[in-house]
Amino acid sequence: MxxxxxxxxxxxxxxxxxxxxxxxxxxxxxxxxxxxxxxxxxxxxxxxxxxxxxxxxxxxxxxxxxxxxxxxxxxxxxxLAGIPQQRSPARPESGVAAIDQERANLDSLKRVIAGDPMARAVHLLAGASPLGVIGLRASAALAQYFGYFARRVLPAVSVCTDAGAVDDAVLQLSQQGAEALLFFAMPRYPAATVAAVRLARGLGLATVVIADNPLVPFAEDADVLLVAPVGTGLIFDSHASVVTLAISLLDAITRTDPHRTQQRLEAHEALVDRWVHDA
Structure with missing residues (x-):
């Protein structure tokens, strides 16, 4: 927020x-x-x-x-120091207020992206093969979004959005040689996500968690916690800053091996004519 x-x-x-x-x-x-x-x-x-x-x-x-x-x-x-307080989400112009809030959220990412936790996350995830990406319930779309683009530039990406299968997915990733997992944990935090983070650490996997607040109750279970505030001015939370952080993280990962990235992007471009529709 x-x-x-x-x-x-x-x-x-x-x-x-x-x-x-x-x-x-x-x-x-x-x-x-x-x-x-x-x-x-x-x-x-x-x-x-x-x-x-x-x-x-x-x-x-x-x-x-x-x-x-x-x-x-x-x-x-x-x-009483005179700092303006955050706006109520119940106002008629809530859409305009939500945009202002997201601008503030995006501005807060500058410190996150330039900080040491981001560098540690890149180091852990860049060497993970396969790279596991987990997001449940409200975070499922975020995990799918990251995974969609990650598959174009990384050799092995596995996305899990099913709470009923997440423990099996973590175990399988561990057995396949994964060294680190990326978790998206947005409110309301699913119990299955927290359990999966703890299972991963118990199996010796490093955990990188993207959450909305540094004070999430499972912060100590993350090897690296990256914070991207959510917008709270609308009926449902908006995730503009989370998406920006996720793609910034992927961009930084690709820069650790630019030759591989270029090769894989060129291979993908060769397939574009099979599915793209030009009006």
Whole structure:
């Protein structure tokens, strides 16, 4: 999701401390409560986040504050600093607001694409043959999109979008000599995706996960976590930044072996006349 200055402050604070999965989940819920969250009681936050009041209180301590009162005062300072808050998705002009949000999401990718996690992901996936790509439910189309183009430039690509078969797919990829898998994990995060990530690591496979938030509860199960925020201004999430990150990742992978890439692209071009229709 797109975040304002106060949300960025909370996210940076959370990333600077070692939080439990439950605590990361509370922070993730709080990111969607701005600006109201700075003026809520522990009971109100607990009710909205679906946790107990003591859990919210312990979060403040885990973030380095003497108590919840001190934490809330810092939240208020961040909110009252004059940073515009994110727009409501319920407005009539939500389509226009969604475009603005996606622009902000795309802008945030600059740091991701230029960062060390991206470089590590490229290193892991460039040497994977076969390359397994997994995306379930809302992430299925993303996995198929990546796999469609990856097959044109990489020697062996296997895409799984079936939750019922994902464990078998991970096991088979391991038996075929795969060294790393790419997972797309967009909200709502399927339990089968998280289980498959953990199975892959248990089998000795490296896991590269593309998710919408650095505080996803399975972040520690990823060897590399790449974050591409989703657009939340429409009735369903939009994935413009996720698609851009995915194709940027594939582009970077192809650049590790430009000779192979060129050969495979030329071979594909030789087949284009068989299926393309020119008006």
């Amino acid at each position: 797109a975040r304002d200055g106060a949300g960025e402050w909370l996210l940076d604070l959370a990333q600077a401390h070692r939080l439990s999965p439950a605590q990361r989940q509370i922070v993730q819920r709080m990111l969607g409560m701005f600006p109201d969250v700075a003026f809520l009681s522990t009971i109100e936050i607990a009710e909205r986040a679906g946790v107990s009041q003591p859990t919210v209180t312990r979060l403040a301590a885990a973030l380095g504050f003497a108590g919840f009162g001190e934490f809330r005062a810092a939240l208020r300072d961040a909110v």
